[in-house]
Amino acid sequence: MAVRWYSVVVDSRDVRAQAAWWAEVLGWVTSYEADDEMVIGPPHAPAEGDRVPVGLRGPELVFVPVPEGKTVKNRLHLDLAPGADDDQAAEVQRLLDLGATPADVGQGADATWVVLRDPEGNEFCVLSPRS
Secondary structure, eight states, rough: OOOOOOOOEEEEEEHHHHHHHHHHHHTTTTEEETTEEEEOOOSOOOOOOOOOOOOTTTEEEEEOOOOOOSSSSSOOOEEOOOOOTSSHHHHHHHHHHTTEOOOOOOOTTSSEEEEETTOOOEEEEOOOTTE
8 A cells, every 4th residue: 555645844934924935936825724834735726624535636735833944955855847838047037036045055057957945945946847
């Protein structure tokens, strides 16, 4: 028996701000909100409590509070990719305009991806559209 991927949990200093930022980046919506947790997922994701066959509900991002800030490079990160006909540079600029910052994690000058950080310093990559 295999397990299914349910969610990625993101430690956050400001749960609401992080969830809102990532929702804007991904075009996702809030599917659950509490004082100590925010969950975002694709806009087509069923509402909480809806009966959905296993595997049809996509993974979500769950934001939970932690008292400390980020101190080291992520051991796990998200790779984002523009659509096949979209421009990587334009997408990177959109993310920078939303508050992402450039990150150097040792990628070479010939890398086909761009490494950025979200507003709390979590690294993520923007791949070329053809990746």
